[in-house]
Amino acid sequence: MLPKILDENILPLIEKARSNNDPNILKEELPIWMVDRLAKKRKITDDESCEMVVTILEVFSKMWTLSLNYHITNVLGFFVTYAFNQYRNRFRRTEISESGELYLQLWNYDLPANEEIPIEILEEGNLLQLELEKLPTLTGLVLALQFDLRMKQNLKQLLLWKLRETGHDIEIFYRELDEKRFRQRQILSRLSGMITRYTRKLYEATEPNRRKWYLKQKKLWILRRTRAIDRSFFSEREIAKLLGISRKAVRNHLSQGKHQLRKAGKDLLHYA
Incomplete structure (x- = not known):
């Protein structure tokens, strides 16, 4: 089971990584935090959680570059949705929430980072x-x-x-x-x-x-x-x-x- 990382702990790390121009500062904690947020809304196994951490690490550099387009007040939302998009593309499952609404991708990037342009x-x-x-x-x-x-x-x-x-x-x-x-x-x-x-x-x-x-x-x-x-x-x-x-x-x-x-x-x- 992955360790728990709180929002109030991850945000200062993001700010520090931005100010120092060094994403490696949070390369260990951020994927774990993202997968934890994913797990709160999706029933995923421990194996899937570990796979998702690896998947995020594989696209970490591109994800970090994209995140710089977002203000610090919005960037946590970006990372949450990025995790959902990576999960969707990794496991190819279309899930619908209890409310019956599909979770839509509404970000500046048009395609998942690990897919080729159609x-x-x-x-x-x-x-x-x-x-x-x-x-x-x-x-x-x-x-x-x-x-x-x-x-x-x-x-x-x-x-x-x-x-x-x-x-x-x-x-x-x-x-x-x-x-x-x-x-x-x-x-x-x-x-x-x-x-x-x-x-x-x-x-x-x-x-x-x-x-x-x-x-x-x-x-x-x-x-x-x-x-x-x-x-x-x-x-x-x-x-x-x-x-x-x-x-x-x-x-x-x-x-x-x-x-x-x-x-x-x-x-x-x-x-x-």
């Missing part, structure tokens, strides 16, 4: 790039700017030419672009943190009214995050100013580009 996701991402290349160059550039899509050399060259033509400072543009991406990541990180918080509270709560309130709050934060993701990276006005074209022309290019992508059979922008 080939269909790679194929859809590649298909998006292939379809983007079929579009008229300016249409492709407008789409790339609105959805912050990866640009190939022809789009990058057109963008540079347009920026020079409209009198924009190239260095300032790319610096502001990096800052814009950083702010977007911060916003999504904060929203994901709130989803994490209420996911954890919902899972741990037992009183029906409290669970109902936590579920409502979680849905609100999921909606806010969805809206943030769906919001244009560059607005129509910004794109028009960057490229020296009218907003009507921008809308026409967006309409044409989205129509062509939909003809490919799926909403490929979902994979951007």
Whole structure:
């Protein structure tokens, strides 16, 4: 049987490991704590507990790197859910809680650390790039700017030419672009943190009214995050100013580009 480690003991170790940039400080205690939390919600054997400790140790470095995206107030919830995801993938069991709710993965990482990226996701991402290349160059550039899509050399060259033509400072543009991406990541990180918080509270709560309130709050934060993701990276006005074209022309290019992508059979922008 694994030893018991309390929350109030593990959190200072996490803070110390972060401040010293040394995850080895808690490499012995953290997997045990995670499996103990897992065992409180899942009927697992002692053998399974030991296997889970080994599994977590195998992916410890990647897990630790992912955890740095979370504020210290949310990071325990991250580790708890990470343990559940690893358990699910290790033993391939789909379990439903007594309330009948499936426990959902709602974190910034999209896949378990010990699994390869499904080939269909790679194929859809590649298909998006292939379809983007079929579009008229300016249409492709407008789409790339609105959805912050990866640009190939022809789009990058057109963008540079347009920026020079409209009198924009190239260095300032790319610096502001990096800052814009950083702010977007911060916003999504904060929203994901709130989803994490209420996911954890919902899972741990037992009183029906409290669970109902936590579920409502979680849905609100999921909606806010969805809206943030769906919001244009560059607005129509910004794109028009960057490229020296009218907003009507921008809308026409967006309409044409989205129509062509939909003809490919799926909403490929979902994979951007």
